[in-house]
Amino acid sequence: MQKMEREATRRVGADESIFCAAYSEFAPGVLSYLRSRGVEDPEGLTQDVFLALFPRLGDVRGGIKGVKSLVFSIAHARYVDEHRRRLKAPPTIDYDPAQDRRCSSSAEDQLLEMEASGNVKDLLNGLQHDQQEVIALRIVADLSVETTAEIMGKTPGAIKQLQRRALCRLRKLRPLGEDPS
Known part of the structure; x- marks a missing residue:
C-alpha cells in the first residue's frame, strides 16, 4: 500500500x-x-x-x-x-441614462434643482417639520437612513416612511416637469 x-x-x-x-x-x-x-x-x-x-x-x-x-x-x-x-447570447447595449427618453426627474432631483436655484426653503415650507428634517438630512445633507434615524431619534423604517410621504407631498406641491425657476 x-x-x-x-x-x-x-x-x-x-x-x-x-x-x-x-x-x-x-x-x-x-x-x-x-x-x-x-x-x-x-x-x-x-x-x-x-x-x-x-x-x-x-x-x-x-x-x-x-x-x-x-x-x-x-x-x-x-x-x-x-x-x-x-x-x-442576446446582444448587449450599454445603458446611457442621458439617451433614455423614459426618464423623468425624480422628486429628489427636483429638490436638488430647487436647492441650486435657492428655492429649496420655499419648497420645504410646504412640508411638516419632521418631513422637512428628513428631506434636509437625507437628500440635502446626503446622510444614510440609519444616520438620519439616529439624529432624529426614530427607527430606520419611520425615516423611510417620512421620506416617502415628504417626497409624495413635494410632487403634489410641484408637479413633474414644472420649471424650477
Whole structure:
C-alpha cells in the first residue's frame, strides 16, 4: 500500500513539474491565440485551458509535441465554445441614462434643482417639520437612513416612511416637469 502511495506522490510531482514547464512554455502563445480570435476574456480562458490540461497530463503521449498539441486543442475547443455562447447570447447595449427618453426627474432631483436655484426653503415650507428634517438630512445633507434615524431619534423604517410621504407631498406641491425657476 505504501509503495502505491509513493508512486502516486511521485507521479503527481512529475505532473506538477510538467505542468509548470508547459504553462511557462505555452501560456503566452495560448493567450496570443485567444486574443487574435477576439475572445472577450483571453486571460481567463487561458487559465481555463491550463486547468483542463492538468488532469490530462498523465495520458499525454509524444513528449513536448504531444503536450503542445493537447494545449492548443483545448484552447481551440474553449474558443469555439465561447464563440458559440456569444452567438446564442442576446446582444448587449450599454445603458446611457442621458439617451433614455423614459426618464423623468425624480422628486429628489427636483429638490436638488430647487436647492441650486435657492428655492429649496420655499419648497420645504410646504412640508411638516419632521418631513422637512428628513428631506434636509437625507437628500440635502446626503446622510444614510440609519444616520438620519439616529439624529432624529426614530427607527430606520419611520425615516423611510417620512421620506416617502415628504417626497409624495413635494410632487403634489410641484408637479413633474414644472420649471424650477
